[in-house]
Amino acid sequence: MFCITSINNKNFIMKKQKNDVLLKKLSWEEFNKLSPGKKIKFYESKGRIFDALYSQQFSRPLLEKLFAIATKIRFIAKEKPGLDWLQSLLSNKRAMLYFVQPSTRTFVSFQSACFILGMRVSEIRSTSTSSELKGETPEDTIRTFSSYVDLIVMRHFLEGMVEKSAWLLNNTKRPVRIINGGSGRDQHPTQALLDLYTLNYSFLMRGGIDNKKIAMVGDLKRGRTVRSLTYLLKHYKNIEIIYISPEYLKIEDDIKNFLKKNKMKYKETDDLQTALKYADAVYMTRIQDEYDINNESKDIDYTRFHLKYENLKLMKKDAIIMHPLPRRAEIDTAIDNDDRAMYWRQERNGMWIRAALIAYMFAIEDIILNFGENYSLKR
């Protein structure tokens, strides 16, 4: 039995090494054509995520581990001795926040997450202030960062640039970790993590996320957060997703195929009022008119997909309202003080779960999770 296991294990390792070598031999164009499932191993090292690029990289056990780390970090950071201790954990590491697309929450929450763990942070927020203005390619810019830092968090306007950067650095002698900070119309995986962490927190006393009905409202065609969140909801039992949008902004076929393949229940409608009576969570999104080709958003009556104060009476008493933010008029500000409004907490959760992700990627999660058992602070 032992021998068979060893042989199987050896075969597995040899096969994996062969696959890794084969993957490394591919050009970017060849590699990029592979499905996420085939590429995931290339973004791992020593059995853990090395580059966090898309939601499909997260399993349910890993999600639960990240929730536990985030909650523990939040608890430890409450008092100065705890925060001082956390800040010693990665004080030998440096991060580059390369955000050359607009961002408030993701940028500041990653910056804060790095501070919580003691990382030194550099930032570039526009290609007009980097040597890209002098003609340096984005690829050379990324490679330059890898000379100075241990982690790059990226939001880039070029489609696929985050993944290409990870591929590029993994083919050098000095790969550094990359996190997708929500690029272009690509995914926004850390937003999905904070959304899921918020759902988990909100439904803690109601059996968790399993069996919940989640309404996603608005621009589902171009909103990367609904895509990334849908991928993660696959890990939960008996979920039903209700997609509510104008005809032109319906969720796209690749996501519907994903839902069918994974036998996930979903409905599509443009009737927000009816869905509000039914949903346990209502996830609002703004119209993503920055991706318009011919100013087409101006012809869409998006007001039908706004949550108004008077709609609150339609909702379940214990339902929650979420929004990745920024918002325009999708949620009445009068709703902000309702107990069901979870979007400000959701925003703060971003900082904790991003700190948890960084802690996991640098393999310091056990020391955090064991805090209080193996470590005590002198107060």
Ligand code: CP
């Ligand atoms: N939700 C989100 O990604 O917000 P920012 O664009 O402000 O980072």
